[in-house]
Amino acid sequence: MAPRNLVLSANAGSSSLKISLYETTGSTDDNLEPVKLVLTSSISNISAPPAKFTFKVVGGTSKDEESSSIQDHASAFAHFIECISHEANIDQDHISHVCHRVVHGGDYHDPVLISDEAYHHIERLSDLAPLHNGASLAVIKTCLEQLPSAKSIAFFDTAFHRSIPAHISSYAIDQHIAKKRGLKKYGFHGLSYSFILRSVSRFLKKPVESLNLIVLHLGSGASACCIQHGQSLDTSMGLTPLNGLPGATRSGAIDPSLIFHYTNRAGRMSHDKNSAVQLHVTQAETILNKQAGWKALTGTTDFAAITARRAKDDPDATLAFDLFVDRVLNYVGSYHLKLGGKVDALVFSGGIGERSKELRALIGERIQCLGYASVDEERNIGVDSTEGVVVDVGAADSSTKRLLVCRTDEQLEMARQCTMGSM
Numbered sequence: 001m002a003p004r005n006l007v008l009s010a011n012a013g014s015s016s017l018k019i020s021l022y023e024t025t026g027s028t029d030d031n032l033e034p035v036k037l038v039l040t041s042s043i044s045n046i047s048a049p050p051a052k053f054t055f056k057v058v059g060g061t062s063k064d065e066e067s068s069s070i071q072d073h074a075s076a077f078a079h080f081i082e083c084i085s086h087e088a089n090i091d092q093d094h095i096s097h098v099c100h101r102v103v104h105g106g107d108y109h110d111p112v113l114i115s116d117e118a119y120h121h122i123e124r125l126s127d128l129a130p131l132h133n134g135a136s137l138a139v140i141k142t143c144l145e146q147l148p149s150a151k152s153i154a155f156f157d158t159a160f161h162r163s164i165p166a167h168i169s170s171y172a173i174d175q176h177i178a179k180k181r182g183l184k185k186y187g188f189h190g191l192s193y194s195f196i197l198r199s200v201s202r203f204l205k206k207p208v209e210s211l212n213l214i215v216l217h218l219g220s221g222a223s224a225c226c227i228q229h230g231q232s233l234d235t236s237m238g239l240t241p242l243n244g245l246p247g248a249t250r251s252g253a254i255d256p257s258l259i260f261h262y263t264n265r266a267g268r269m270s271h272d273k274n275s276a277v278q279l280h281v282t283q284a285e286t287i288l289n290k291q292a293g294w295k296a297l298t299g300t301t302d303f304a305a306i307t308a309r310r311a312k313d314d315p316d317a318t319l320a321f322d323l324f325v326d327r328v329l330n331y332v333g334s335y336h337l338k339l340g341g342k343v344d345a346l347v348f349s350g351g352i353g354e355r356s357k358e359l360r361a362l363i364g365e366r367i368q369c370l371g372y373a374s375v376d377e378e379r380n381i382g383v384d385s386t387e388g389v390v391v392d393v394g395a396a397d398s399s400t401k402r403l404l405v406c407r408t409d410e411q412l413e414m415a416r417q418c419t420m421g422s423m
């Protein structure tokens with residue numbers, strides 16, 4: 001077999017790991033992909049074993065199993081590496097680059113080759129992305145050990161949002177302290193937003209720089225982004241991925257004082273520092289990041305199950321679903337106004353945005369008053385069976401603002417940037 005130039009992309013989530021392996025095509029044409037998919041793997045339920053492991057070679061074998069040997073992100077990645085030689089007969093030495101999605105990059109914007117310094121920079125930011133950066137570092141570490149001849153490169157979710165102006169990214173707090181400690185809105189899901197922007201630009205046949213979009217990335221973590229002239233103007237996540245929309249286990253935006261009143265002990269907190277009962281910051285973080293969101297409201301993190309229960313009038317599921325619609329509308333309304341009503345399209349993406357026809361139908365109905373196309377029932381129901389990265393779900397004869405679904409792919413975005421860049 002001729003040596004292949006392979007690029008691996010790893011996307012570490014809070015309890016999942018998505019991995020894609022690509023072969024470079026050598027194409028430099030902007031309308032063609034510079035990489036071709038070889039295989040994909042996903043490992044879910046990492047934090048609630050047994051983990052579920054899937055492995056699919058394009059046009060070849062596939063594997064779907066529960067694995068008790070996967071206990072964390074490091075063992076999940078190691079299991080995948082074993083599989084590529086055993087199941088797909090691929091020589092690891094042909095992997096030249098490994099791209100790692102790192103959620104919080106702080107003041108790092110460009111992709112960076114992993115060095116001691118870069119590793120420690122990402123480690124220092126772990127407190128600001130408690131569900132994510134640690135998981136990425138575990139994968140990076142395993143990768144350096146198991147694939148020592150490949151270049152490991154970190155790509156940051158925060159990079160896309162560096163264009164957000166200061167009056168939008170700043171919090172109304174002491175700016176001396178804010179600057180010293182880096183306390184500002186960073187925003188996340190940036191690799192996804194880059195991918196969506198490029199895909200929608202191709203779909204609408206309009207240059208990236210001309211596009212004004214409102215994009216909803218609704219997955220385990222959910223965020224909205226306001227894109228003006230092809231750049232992030234605002235986004236709903238903030239200093240950390242906790243702010244903004246609620247998620248699988250995250251509360252989203254709350255009154256910051258709520259946490260001090262959440263437990264009885266903390267509720268008795270007084271302004272007299274000697275009598276204050278302290279709620280430790282890590283406990284607050286755990287409650288809001290891991291014990292809130294859909295899990296707290298309904299007992300499940302699966303939005304499809306919530307939707308099914310709502311159809312049977314389950315009150316908890318109805319509350320969760322309607323609350324989500326309400327919070328999404330907050331951002332759509334606000335971003336529509338920030339764009340002066342000049343919006344090319346509203347884009348749904350992420351696991352929920354791409355699969356929940358019910359959520360799209362309801363949000364579509366509510367925003368029609370702002371001049372968006374009405375949801376075409378047949379197109380909306382048919383998204384799963386429609387090919388293509390971008391699918392139009394708006395009424396066909398509409399001259400109004402478009403309603404699109406984009407199958408986002410953070411792994412492909414990294415592989416593409418890696419191949420087109422100077423790494």
Ligand SMILES: Nc1ncnc2c1ncn2[C@@H]1O[C@H](COP(=O)(O)OP(=O)(O)O)[C@@H](O)[C@H]1O
Pocket residue numbers: 013016218219220221248301302303304307350351352355356357
């Ligand atoms: N048919 C469906 N309807 C609604 N939500 C769904 C459906 N299928 C999957 N989801 C939701 O998508 C989420 C995963 O989205 P994804 O973007 O893959 O998340 P992440 O990458 O953040 O783990 C699941 O937690 C589930 O709630």
Ligand SMILES: CC(=O)OP(=O)(O)O
Pocket residue numbers: 013014103157188189219220221222241
């Ligand atoms: C930033 C973030 O929340 O990512 P994910 O949705 O993958 O958890």
Ligand SMILES: [Mg+2]
Pocket residue numbers: 013219220221
């Ligand atoms: Mg994700």
